[in-house]
Amino acid sequence: MASRSTAKKEALKTLLVLERFLPYRLNVLASLTSNALAQIYAERFGLSIPAWRVIATLGQYDVRTARDIATHGVMHKSTVSRAVSSLEQRGLIVRRPNEDDRREELLALTPEGSAIYESLAPQALAFEEHLVSVLKPQEQELLVSLIDKLSRHARSLTREGEGEA
Amino acid sequence: MASRSTAKKEALKTLLVLERFLPYRLNVLASLTSNALAQIYAERFGLSIPAWRVIATLGQYDVRTARDIATHGVMHKSTVSRAVSSLEQRGLIVRRPNEDDRREELLALTPEGSAIYESLAPQALAFEEHLVSVLKPQEQELLVSLIDKLSRHARSLTREGEGEA
DNA sequence: ACTTATTGGTTGCATGAGCAACGGTTTCTG
DNA sequence: CAGAAACCGTTGCTCATGCAACCAATAAGT
Incomplete structure (x- = not known):
């Protein structure tokens, strides 16, 4: 399992050790926690990550635009947009056109959506607590x-602060 | 922008503040660094994240199986598997059947692949250094x-240590 | 030795996400 | 007030990816 230091030609020297590379470490950790967390909201409530974030945001702010x-x-x-459509179809959120600016729509949780939020949020927090419990x-x-x-x-290193999931 | 504490019905209380939620923070940070890093290996070398990881691993270990x-x-x-196919097509790696166990294939960088590794790895390290330079x-x-x-x-919280990108 | 289980790797399928173009609105500018 | 520009949200397209079924090869069990 060690490295074959002398191959036929000059062995190329190890410039970068992946396991010590910070972006890699961050991705691994983020993936691990995301996956573990997804077991909660995906398996129990059939929510995707974006859907969960929509619900969490609306739970936090009551009413927001997309x-x-x-x-x-x-x-x-x-x-x-897609997460919102799906959540609306499932009756977890409602959209209401903003009469002051009819380009945008105000989103809010339905009672069913709120119920999920109220059930999910504590579980998410418990997970977080469990996760960080190894740290002082x-x-x-x-x-x-x-x-x-x-x-x-x-x-500040990226062009903008946009991104993906 | 604050919370409307008294809506029509009982306002549901804020249980979870997304920006303070660790898994969320980790994902945001991982995304930010991944994207910034991808600007290097995607734009300059047309590599995906998996492809970059394959190259980095082979650069580190010379010969490995998929x-x-x-x-x-x-x-x-x-x-x-897909990353390997694509890299092979581009002539950056070679596969050689393992004669001792013909299920597996030994992978290694070609000179072209090594050249990319040797060019990319220092840039990646420089990026990392730049990134963490805000920390003591x-x-x-x-x-x-x-x-x-x-x-x-x-x-240990997930069923296994597998995952995605 | 023969059957069965396991393993390395590939591929079809379905899902999910980013991008870019678009339709409908509002704002900015002259 | 008319035209341009910016903006919100949707959708078609494409590609990446996880999953599961699968093939070939080896290992394990009898």
Whole structure:
């Protein structure tokens, strides 16, 4: 399992160790947590990640437009659009045209949607707590502050602050 | 922009603040860094994330099977399979059947693949360095150790250690 | 040795997401 | 006030990806 240091030709030297590469580590960790979390909202409620983010945002803010949700959840507007359609079909949210600006639609959770939110949010928080329970409270704070600092910086490296899921 | 605390019915209370939710934060940060990094290997070399991981792994280990790469890069085997096909077509890697076990194929970079690796890896490292330059060296170490601790723990919460990109 | 289970890798299928173009509205500008 | 520009949201297209079924090869069990 070790490295064959001398191949036929000059062995190319190891420039980068993937497991130590920060973007890789971040992706792995994000994937792990996303997947674990998805087991909650996908298996139990049939929600996709975007759908879950829509619900979480509406649970947090009561009423928002699709665009607000996209910005807030760092999702593409088409992603949000489809998630919203699907949630509406399932009767979890309602859309109401904004009479002041008829381009946009105000979205809100239905009672059924709220019920899901109220059931899901505590489970999500419990998961989070369980996840970070390996860290000391002090470490938890530190982690969050480091992540935020990095995120702010990373945002400035990309052209914009848009993105995907 | 604040919360309308008293809606028609009982306003549902905010249970979860998305921006403070760790899995969300991790996803945002991972997306930001992935996208920024992808600008390097996608725009300049036309590589996808899986392709880049294959190259990085082969650059690191010289010779591996597809399965090794999948495990190592936390990718699905079908993802790796397709990435490998595409890289082979482009002449960046070669496959050689393992005579000892003819189910598997040994993969290695071609000179062209190595050239890309040798050009790309330093750029990736430079990007990483630039990214973490907002953190003090001490903070960088801390971040990595926290991430690793969390990753190990998260892995134990999922059924397996497989995943996606 | 023969059957059965396991493993490495590929591929068809369905889903999901980004992109870009579009329709309908509002705002900005002259 | 008319035309251009910006903006919200939708949709067709394409591509990436996870899943599951599958083929070929090896290992395990009897």
